[in-house]
Amino acid sequence: MSKLRNVAIVGFAQAPIVDADPHHTAPEMLYPVVKQALASCGIERKDIDYQCAGSSDYIDGRAFSFSQVLEVMGAWPPVQDSHVEMDAVWAAYLVWVKMQAEECDTAIVAGFGKCSEGSPTHVLNLQLDPFYHASLGLDHISTAALQASAYMAKSGVDDAGLAEVVARNRAAGAANPDTQLRKAASAKDLQGTPFVTKPLREGYLPPIGETATVMVLAVEGKAEKMCDKPVWIQGVDHRIELQTIGSRDLTQSASTRLAARNALEMASVTSAREAQVVELGSATPAEELILRDALGLPSGLGGNGASADGPVVNPSGSPLCGNPLMNTGLLRLAEGFRQLSGRAGERAVAGAKRALVHASAGHCLQQNIVWVLGTERRWT
Amino acid sequence: MNEPPKDRIKYVQTDLHLPYHYYAGDYKALYLNALKDKKILGSKCSKTGKVFVPPVMSSPDAHAPCTEIVELPDKGIVTTFCVVNVPVFGRDLELPYVVASVALDGADISIYGLVQECKAPEVEMGMRVQAVWKPDGERLGEHTDIKYFKPTGETKAPLESFIHRL
Amino acid sequence: MSRAVAVVGVGQTHHNSKLPDVNCAEMVRIAVDKALLDAGLTHEDIDAIVLGKAPDPLEGIMQPEQYLAGALGAHMKPIIRVHTAGSVGCTTALVAATHVASGIYGRVLTVAFEKQSEGNAMWALSPNYAFTPPMVAGAGGFFAPYCRAYIMRSGAPSHIGAVVAANARENAARNEHAHLKDPMTVEDVLASPMLWDPIRLLETCPSSDGAIAIVLANEELAKKGPRKPAWIKAGATFTEPMFVPGRDQVSPLAGRMCAKFVYEKAGIKDPWNEIQVAEFYVPFSWYEPMWLENLGFAPLNEGWKVVDRGDQKMGRHMPVNPSGGVLNTNPIGASGMLRFGEAALQVMGRAGEHQVPNVKNALGHAYGGGAQYFSIAILGTEL
Numbered sequence: 001m002s003k004l005r006n007v008a009i010v011g012f013a014q015a016p017i018v019d020a021d022p023h024h025t026a027p028e029m030l031y032p033v034v035k036q037a038l039a040s041c042g043i044e045r046k047d048i049d050y051q052c053a054g055s056s057d058y059i060d061g062r063a064f065s066f067s068q069v070l071e072v073m074g075a076w077p078p079v080q081d082s083h084v085e086m087d088a089v090w091a092a093y094l095v096w097v098k099m100q101a102e103e104c105d106t107a108i109v110a111g112f113g114k115c116s117e118g119s120p121t122h123v124l125n126l127q128l129d130p131f132y133h134a135s136l137g138l139d140h141i142s143t144a145a146l147q148a149s150a151y152m153a154k155s156g157v158d159d160a161g162l163a164e165v166v167a168r169n170r171a172a173g174a175a176n177p178d179t180q181l182r183k184a185a186s187a188k189d190l191q192g193t194p195f196v197t198k199p200l201r202e203g204y205l206p207p208i209g210e211t212a213t214v215m216v217l218a219v220e221g222k223a224e225k226m227c228d229k230p231v232w233i234q235g236v237d238h239r240i241e242l243q244t245i246g247s248r249d250l251t252q253s254a255s256t257r258l259a260a261r262n263a264l265e266m267a268s269v270t271s272a273r274e275a276q277v278v279e280l281g282s283a284t285p286a287e288e289l290i291l292r293d294a295l296g297l298p299s300g301l302g303g304n305g306a307s308a309d310g311p312v313v314n315p316s317g318s319p320l321c322g323n324p325l326m327n328t329g330l331l332r333l334a335e336g337f338r339q340l341s342g343r344a345g346e347r348a349v350a351g352a353k354r355a356l357v358h359a360s361a362g363h364c365l366q367q368n369i370v371w372v373l374g375t376e377r378r379w380t
Numbered sequence: 381m382n383e384p385p386k387d388r389i390k391y392v393q394t395d396l397h398l399p400y401h402y403y404a405g406d407y408k409a410l411y412l413n414a415l416k417d418k419k420i421l422g423s424k425c426s427k428t429g430k431v432f433v434p435p436v437m438s439s440p441d442a443h444a445p446c447t448e449i450v451e452l453p454d455k456g457i458v459t460t461f462c463v464v465n466v467p468v469f470g471r472d473l474e475l476p477y478v479v480a481s482v483a484l485d486g487a488d489i490s491i492y493g494l495v496q497e498c499k500a501p502e503v504e505m506g507m508r509v510q511a512v513w514k515p516d517g518e519r520l521g522e523h524t525d526i527k528y529f530k531p532t533g534e535t536k537a538p539l540e541s542f543i544h545r546l
Numbered sequence: 547m548s549r550a551v552a553v554v555g556v557g558q559t560h561h562n563s564k565l566p567d568v569n570c571a572e573m574v575r576i577a578v579d580k581a582l583l584d585a586g587l588t589h590e591d592i593d594a595i596v597l598g599k600a601p602d603p604l605e606g607i608m609q610p611e612q613y614l615a616g617a618l619g620a621h622m623k624p625i626i627r628v629h630t631a632g633s634v635g636c637t638t639a640l641v642a643a644t645h646v647a648s649g650i651y652g653r654v655l656t657v658a659f660e661k662q663s664e665g666n667a668m669w670a671l672s673p674n675y676a677f678t679p680p681m682v683a684g685a686g687g688f689f690a691p692y693c694r695a696y697i698m699r700s701g702a703p704s705h706i707g708a709v710v711a712a713n714a715r716e717n718a719a720r721n722e723h724a725h726l727k728d729p730m731t732v733e734d735v736l737a738s739p740m741l742w743d744p745i746r747l748l749e750t751c752p753s754s755d756g757a758i759a760i761v762l763a764n765e766e767l768a769k770k771g772p773r774k775p776a777w778i779k780a781g782a783t784f785t786e787p788m789f790v791p792g793r794d795q796v797s798p799l800a801g802r803m804c805a806k807f808v809y810e811k812a813g814i815k816d817p818w819n820e821i822q823v824a825e826f827y828v829p830f831s832w833y834e835p836m837w838l839e840n841l842g843f844a845p846l847n848e849g850w851k852v853v854d855r856g857d858q859k860m861g862r863h864m865p866v867n868p869s870g871g872v873l874n875t876n877p878i879g880a881s882g883m884l885r886f887g888e889a890a891l892q893v894m895g896r897a898g899e900h901q902v903p904n905v906k907n908a909l910g911h912a913y914g915g916g917a918q919y920f921s922i923a924i925l926g927t928e929l
Binding site: 035 | 394396397398399400401403404405406408409436437438440441442443515531
């Protein structure tokens with residue numbers, strides 16, 4: 001792979017992740033976050049070349065919902081802008097590609113979506129093929145349950161194992177002031193919660209809250225002026241699989257495996273184990289285990305594989321502690337930024353120099369993106 | 381191999397019912413509540429002093445907070461309009477009807493409203509209009525508390541005064 | 547763009563009010579297969595896919611790239627889905643071009659579609675915000691007042707809109723893929739009912755189903771292909787908020803800035819004389835004179851004179867929308883990419899019956915939202 005431009009994450013701000021903010025509309029939630037993100041980099045809106053947002057009309061219950069952000073992003077005089085109907089982490093990807101094409105040097109990425117206004121259960125059913133899947137009334141929990149069942153049958157992981165995964169994420173979340181569920185929970189208590197769709201218990205499923213997020217990115221030469229510790233993007237790749245649930249092996253995440261392989265290769269890193277921090281966009285404990293497998297990380301169950309050498313997985317608590325749709329992926333990338341730039345407070349992983357970040361979209365981990373971040377520039 | 385079915389399934393009818401419960405946000409809620417008292421509120425940009433109706437939390441052009449709330453008169457001018465002959469869902473409006481962009485006196489952003497109590501061909505760009513409200517007791521804090529705008533009969537405003545203020 | 551990008555293949559469906567014999571995935575596949583065939587390539591040659599379409603409620607499928615991954619040949623590939631209202635098709639093509647220009651992807655397939663007959667398009671498009679009683683049905687109700695303001699400010703005679711519509715239909719008759727092709731005279735248009743005065747029924751775009759796919763490649767791969775490529779000389783997307791005080795809603799600043807940016811990048815100083823054909827987004831006839839001004843092809847308030855003189859007709863100075871444009875084919879998500887694609891076909895010399903002779907430079911354009919999103923590309927025979 002030929003030499004690419006070094007691009008860094010230089011700033012990130014977010015609104016608190018809450019069940020519902022009754023006082024602010026989605027753009028009103030976003031406005032102070034935009035201001036905060038720009039201020040944290042010591043810049044003004046005019047210093048930004050490009051903006052890209054990630055959101056979904058269906059989540060927002062409005063066609064053309066994304067046009068609302070134009071009112072709060074400081075888009076005057078007119079700006080160069082785009083929008084993806086995807087989690088904002090893919091807007092960040094688009095920005096990275098645009099910087100590689102030398103079409104911009106600085107950019108802001110915004111994520112928003114007031115999930116409390118609609119019913120994610122109803123809406124996420126609509127992602128599915130209308131003829132064979134959606135018509136069955138499958139929602140995101142049922143499809144995740146199918147995947148969890150398949151994985152448990154193959155791997156032998158049991159209910160206690162799932163509970164353990166959630167418990168350790170909840171412990172991490174308790175130390176993270178920026179997530180939604182900030183109270184630890186024991187595996188026993190979690191196992192005591194009722195099944196929503198077997199084998200997924202209520203305690204194993206995250207709340208789908210809402211927030212607004214803004215990330216600032218810049219190329220080498222500008223990044224250093226905007227952040228004391230820019231976090232460099234050393235590698236990134238994303239892949240999608242076929243949606244048809246019966247057409248793929250749900251117990252593996254082949255697209256994550258491929259995206260990780262490509263991202264690590266770009267970063268000139270051999271494996272995920274070389275990172276000190278790994279953030280996974282898993283919204284169920286089974287997803288986390290499947291992703292760990294795909295990345296060559298131990299399951300961590302029953303103390304398996306937990307060693308001083310391995311990365312700390314999900315220091316943020318992962319989406320299990322807060323899954324504000326359309327922002328969840330960007331929050332994983334933000335955690336990588338926070339951990340590597342000394343902004344992770346109490347939950348900082350000491351000496352972290354490299355992070356592997358993953359985010360997902362679609363049912364049963366259909367689409368996956370993997371980033372390799374580092375304190376050092378990749379290309380010199 | 382069997383014969384294909386004579387009645388082919390060609391379509392799948394899916395009626396979607398998606399529940400949404402929208403938050404107005406404090407600024408819009410303030411505006412809507414004030415309509416009950418026949419008051420039209422706007423907010424002023426802390427940087428430029430421009431007045432936005434309905435009130436906004438921040439100005440799109442100056443990217444500054446607009447926390448000062450101001451009250452506006454319920455009259456202004458029609459900056460532009462169209463005469464509608466296509467029925468709209470959810471309303472029982474007699475065709476043709478006029479929808480206008482109304483610049484209230486003192487506002488830098490126009491609001492939309494129906495123009496009635498005159499024939500459609502009588503409506504002109506620049507026409508001075510006055511809000512007609514629902515009677516006391518019937519106003520609920522909704523946009524329809526302003527039923528429509530009616531012409532005041534005053535001389536219309538010259539084109540230059542509003543062509544850049546549509 | 548730091549690296550050269552070219553269009554090496556184009557494929558589109560025959561657009562119509564309903565394409566009932568195919569479902570969404572099949573419809574998209576028609577365009578994709580045609581584009582690959584056109585480029586002399588197979589799915590294996592594609593490195594990434596960029597999909598664009600307008601609001602998901604138009605078909606009732608959320609994030610359709612997930613459902614369509616198979617149909618798009620996206621399995622185990624990267625896919626991005628762009629959504630920027632009406633401008634989306636053109637913006638999507640430019641995002642795809644950026645992917646190639648980045649040097650990371652050698653060939654990118656970009657697709658835009660809409661199968662809006664499957665949903666309730668009128669409902670999805672009617673401005674219907676929470677707490678606000680619906681004022682008008684359909685996008686035309688939103689734009690009509692600004693067409694009126696244009697007429698008032700420019701002094702344009704009232705028949706100009708009808709002339710645009712009749713001319714566009716004449717063009718559409720020469721485009722095998724266009725939706726509406728039946729002959730229509732200026733008199734027919736003037737006799738048609740007013741929908742939102744001043745916009746008449748026959749001055750309004752139809753609601754169409756359709757898809758278009760384009761293959762983009764880097765310089766090395768483009769030069770290897772069987773076709774003469776169309777080089778993307780410049781492209782940009784500029785956007786503005788709705789509620790800026792004193793905003794020019796008739797000739798939005800974002801559009802003017804976008805055009806200026808793109809001309810400068812493409813080295814074009816005199817668009818009216820250096821561009822031989824333009825495909826720009828005219829969903830309501832009055833937008834033709836309005837965009838002629840906004841895009842710098844005519845001075846302020848004189849766009850209608852170009853139409854009055856017929857300088858934008860086939861065979862005249864600079865044909866506008868020789869494909870028939872949005873007025874005759876409007877699968878909303880695809881329309882912007884149709885402009886881009888048709889401009890490419892003109893440059894490649896492959897526009898068949900609606901080919902404009904001696905094209906060196908062509909412009910593709912789309913707009914969306916409350917005339918807030920602008921997306922423009924210049925394609926040319928030379929890099």
